[in-house]
Amino acid sequence: MRLSGSLDELKKTVGAGVIGFAVSALIMKVYGYDPISAYSALFNGAFGDSYGVAESLANATPLILTALTFAIGFRGGMFNIGAEGQLYLGALAAVTVSLFHLPSGIGFALSLIFAVLAGIIWSLPVAILKAVRGVHEVISTIMLNWISQFLSFYLVARILVDPLRAEKTISIAESARLPLLVPGTSLSYGIFVSVFVAVIVYFLLWRTVIGFDIRAVGHNPVAAAYAGIEKWKITLFVFLTGGLTAGLAGAVHVMGRPPIYAIYSGMPSIRGLGFEGLAIAMIGRNHPIGVIFAAIFFGGLLAGGRMMQLLAQVPLEMVRVVEGIIVLFLAIPELIRLFSFLRKAKLPLIFPYKRS
Amino acid sequence: MKHSTQKLMVTIFMVGMLVVGLVITPGMSQAALKGNVALVIDVGGRGDLSFNDMGYKGTEKAAADFDLKMVEIQSASAADYLPNIRNAARSRSFDLIIAVGFLLTDAVATVAGEYPDQKFMIIDSVVEAPNVMSIVFKENEGSALVGALAAMVAAHFGYPYVGAVLGIEIPVLYHFEAGYRFGIDWGNRAYAQKTGTDPRTGLLYTYTGTFSDIAKGKEATEAMLAQGAGLVYNIAGPLGIGDLQAITEAIKGKGKEAGPPFMIGVDANQDWMGDGHRVLASMLKRVDNACYNAIEAVVKGTFEASLIVMGLDVQGVAMSKEPELLTFMEFGIGAGKITEKDKDDIISNWKNMRAQIPSWIWNAVADLEKQIISGNISVPTANTLADIKAVRSKFPLTR
Numbered sequence: 001m002r003l004s005g006s007l008d009e010l011k012k013t014v015g016a017g018v019i020g021f022a023v024s025a026l027i028m029k030v031y032g033y034d035p036i037s038a039y040s041a042l043f044n045g046a047f048g049d050s051y052g053v054a055e056s057l058a059n060a061t062p063l064i065l066t067a068l069t070f071a072i073g074f075r076g077g078m079f080n081i082g083a084e085g086q087l088y089l090g091a092l093a094a095v096t097v098s099l100f101h102l103p104s105g106i107g108f109a110l111s112l113i114f115a116v117l118a119g120i121i122w123s124l125p126v127a128i129l130k131a132v133r134g135v136h137e138v139i140s141t142i143m144l145n146w147i148s149q150f151l152s153f154y155l156v157a158r159i160l161v162d163p164l165r166a167e168k169t170i171s172i173a174e175s176a177r178l179p180l181l182v183p184g185t186s187l188s189y190g191i192f193v194s195v196f197v198a199v200i201v202y203f204l205l206w207r208t209v210i211g212f213d214i215r216a217v218g219h220n221p222v223a224a225a226y227a228g229i230e231k232w233k234i235t236l237f238v239f240l241t242g243g244l245t246a247g248l249a250g251a252v253h254v255m256g257r258p259p260i261y262a263i264y265s266g267m268p269s270i271r272g273l274g275f276e277g278l279a280i281a282m283i284g285r286n287h288p289i290g291v292i293f294a295a296i297f298f299g300g301l302l303a304g305g306r307m308m309q310l311l312a313q314v315p316l317e318m319v320r321v322v323e324g325i326i327v328l329f330l331a332i333p334e335l336i337r338l339f340s341f342l343r344k345a346k347l348p349l350i351f352p353y354k355r356s
Numbered sequence: 357m358k359h360s361t362q363k364l365m366v367t368i369f370m371v372g373m374l375v376v377g378l379v380i381t382p383g384m385s386q387a388a389l390k391g392n393v394a395l396v397i398d399v400g401g402r403g404d405l406s407f408n409d410m411g412y413k414g415t416e417k418a419a420a421d422f423d424l425k426m427v428e429i430q431s432a433s434a435a436d437y438l439p440n441i442r443n444a445a446r447s448r449s450f451d452l453i454i455a456v457g458f459l460l461t462d463a464v465a466t467v468a469g470e471y472p473d474q475k476f477m478i479i480d481s482v483v484e485a486p487n488v489m490s491i492v493f494k495e496n497e498g499s500a501l502v503g504a505l506a507a508m509v510a511a512h513f514g515y516p517y518v519g520a521v522l523g524i525e526i527p528v529l530y531h532f533e534a535g536y537r538f539g540i541d542w543g544n545r546a547y548a549q550k551t552g553t554d555p556r557t558g559l560l561y562t563y564t565g566t567f568s569d570i571a572k573g574k575e576a577t578e579a580m581l582a583q584g585a586g587l588v589y590n591i592a593g594p595l596g597i598g599d600l601q602a603i604t605e606a607i608k609g610k611g612k613e614a615g616p617p618f619m620i621g622v623d624a625n626q627d628w629m630g631d632g633h634r635v636l637a638s639m640l641k642r643v644d645n646a647c648y649n650a651i652e653a654v655v656k657g658t659f660e661a662s663l664i665v666m667g668l669d670v671q672g673v674a675m676s677k678e679p680e681l682l683t684f685m686e687f688g689i690g691a692g693k694i695t696e697k698d699k700d701d702i703i704s705n706w707k708n709m710r711a712q713i714p715s716w717i718w719n720a721v722a723d724l725e726k727q728i729i730s731g732n733i734s735v736p737t738a739n740t741l742a743d744i745k746a747v748r749s750k751f752p753l754t755r
Contacts, residue, residue, distance in 0.1 A: 157525060161525075165526075166530075166740070166741055167458070167527075184470060186439055259465070264459065264524070266566045268433060269434035306439055306443055309430065310394070310427060315428070315430070320432065
C-alpha cells in the first residue's frame with residue numbers, strides 16, 4: 001500500500017469516525033445523557049493518562065490477533081470467521097498445561113505452543129473442507145464455533161475445573177503467566193506478542209512469495225489459477241495461519257489478564273473477542289498494521305466506555321450503543337469495498353450471525 | 357467529482373471541529389465529592405428482577421435516605437471486573453464500593469489491597485481484608501423451606517418430580533442445592549406422616565452454566581416439565597424469566613391460566629410474575645437489606661471489615677409472604693412488566709393460588725422454619741464439589 005493510498009484511507013477513516021461520534025452524541029442527547037461529559041470521560045478513560053493507555057492496550061492485546069485471523073483470510077479472498085471458536089480452545093489449551101507442574105520456562109513456552117496448536121487444529125477441518133470439497137468457510141466456521149463453544153463449556157466445567165472453586169478453571173501457573181508491563185493495570189507483556197505477530201504477518205503478506213500468492217488469489221482467483229498458483233495450498237496456509245493467531249489470542253488473554261488468570265464457567269471473559277476481531281479487521285482495512293491501530297482504538301473505546309459509566313453515569317447499554325455506532329461508521333469504507341468485491345466476484349452475500 | 361469530495365472533506369472537518377470543541381471545553385476534572393456510593397454489577401446485568409436489581413434497589417433506597425449519590429457500574433465482560441472496581445477506587449470519590457456478586461471476589465481482593473483506605477462491601481463472598489465487609493446468606497435455610505413446600509405441593513397434585521434450574525456451579529449455588537435437597541426430603545417425610553403414603557418426590561436439576569442466557573432457563577424447564585416436574589425452582593437469577601415462559605406455555609397449553617405447574621422464585625419476591633398465579637413462592641435473599649445496612653454502617657461510622665451471615669433468624673433469607681409482594685411489585689412496574697392497575701388482580705390471583713394448597717402444608721413449612729430458627733433442625737450446606745456430592749448421596753431423590 002503506497003503512502004498516498006494510506007493517507008487517503010486515513011482521511012476516510014477519520015471522516016467516518018467523526019460522523020460516528022457526532023451521530024452517537026446526538027443519540028445520547030436525545031436520551032437525556034450529556035454527550036460532552038460522556039466523551040470527556042471516554043477520552044480520559046481511554047488515553048487521558050498512562051493508566052488509561054495501559055488499559056486500552058490491554059484490551060487491544062487479544063483483539064489484534066483475532067483481527068489478524070480475519071484479515072489474512074480476507075487478503076486471500078476468504079471470509080474466515082472462525083477466530084471465536086479457535087480462541088476458546090487456544091485459551092483452554094494454555095490452561096491445560098498448568099495441570100502439570102512444569103519448570104517455569106517450559107510451562108510458559110508449552111502454554112503458548114499448545115494454544116497455537118489448538119487454534120491450528122481447530123482450523124484444519126475448515127481448510128480441508130474448503131480445499132478438497134469447496135465447502136464455504138462461513139458455513140464450516142460457524143458450525144465449528146458452536147462445537148468449540150459447547151466443548152469449551154464442558155472442558156471448563158468438568159475437566160479443567162478448579163477443585164476448590166467450581167466457578168472457574170484452574171489458574172495459569174504463576175511461572176507461566178505473562179508478567180504485567182505496568183503494575184496496577186491490566187496490561188501485560190502480551191501486547192508485544194500481538195504487535196510482533198502483526199508485523200510478521202505484514203512481512204508475510206507483502207514481502208514473501210506465498211504472501212504475494214495469497215493476495216493474488218484474493219484479487220482474482222481465476223487469474224491466480226491461470227498463473228499457476230495452487231489454490232488449495234493458499235487455502236490451507238491462510239486458514240492455518242489464521243488459526244495460529246486466534247489460538248495465540250486465547251493464550252495471551254488468559255496468561256496475561258489479572259486477577260484470575262483462568263476462565264470462568266460460561267467464559268464471560270473471552271466470549272466475543274473473536275467476533276470483535278472481525279470488526280477491528282474491517283476498521284483496520286484488513287491490513288496488519290492498520291489492525292494494530294484499529295485494535296488500540298477499539299480497546300480505548302472499551303476502556304473509556306467503563307469511565308463513561310463511572311464519571312458520566314451513562315448506563316452500560318447506552319455505552320454499547322455508542323461504541324457500536326462508532327465502530328459501524330468506521331467500518332463503512334471497508335464494507336463498501338467488501339460489497340463491491342463480492343459483487344464483482346459474483347459471490348453470494350452471506351452474513352455471519354451471533355446469538356448472545 | 358473531485359470538487360464534491362473536497363467539499364465533503366471540508367464538511368466532515370467542520371463537524372469534527374464542532375464536536376471536538378464541544379468535548380474539550382467544559383470542565384475535564386470531576387469534583388471528588390464526599391457522599392458517593394458505587395455499585396458494581398457482574399455480567400448478569402440489571403433487569404433480572406432478582407439479585408442484581410435488589411442490590412440496586414437497596415443501594416438506591418439508602419442513597420435517597422442518607423442523601424448520597426449512587427453510581428452504577430455494570431460489566432460488559434468478566435475482564436471488566438477488575439478495571440471497573442479499580443477505576444472506582446482510583447477516583448477516590450466513593451465512601452463505599454459495593455460489589456454485587458460472588459464473581460467479583462478476586463477483583464475486590466486485588467483492589468482492596470491496592471487501596472487500603474477505600475471501604476468495600478461484597479455480597480455472597482468472603483474477602484478477608486481490613487477494609488472489606490463481606491455479607492453472605494444462609495441460602496440453604498431458605499431453600500429448605502421452599503424444598504419442603506415443593507415436595508408436598510407436587511405430591512398433592514400428583515406430580516412425581518420437582519425441578520431446579522441452576523446457573524453456574526459456584527459454591528453459593530451449592531448452598532441452594534443442599535438446602536433444597538434437604539427440604540424435599542423433609543417434605544416427603546412430612547407428607548408421608550400426614551397422609552400415610554410416601555410420595556417419594558424426586559428431584560430433576562440442571563446446572564445451565566450461565567446467569568444470563570434466558571433461553572437456557574426455558575429449555576431446561578421444558579425438559580423438566582416433560583418428565584413430570586410439578587414445580588421448578590429458579591436458582592439462576594434472570595433465567596427465571598425463561599423458566600416462567602416454559603411454565604406459562606405448559607399451563608396455557610392445557611387451556612388454563614393458573615398453575616400447577618408452578619415456578620419458585622429466587623432472591624427477590626417474584627410471586628407477582630406470571631399474573632400472580634404461576635409462581636407459588638419465592639426464596640427471598642435480601643440483597644437489598646444487605647446493601648442498605650452496609651451503607652448505613654458507613655454513614656453512621658459503624659462500618660467494620662467483618663463477615664456478616666444473614667439467615668432465617670434475621671430475615672436475611674425467607675419464604676415469600678404477602679407484605680413483600682406489594683413492595684416487589686414495584687419492580688415489575690418499574691420494568692414495565694406490569695402496570696399499576698394490574699396490582700389488585702395479581703394480589704387476588706396470588707391469594708387464590710395459595711388458598712388452593714391445603715393449610716396443613718403451609719403449617720408444616722412454618723413448623724420447619726420455627727425448628728430451623730430455634731436450632732432444632734440444622735440444614736446441611738456445601739461449599740465444594742466434594743461437599744455437594746456428599747449431600748447428593750445422602751439425599752439422592754431419584755425415583
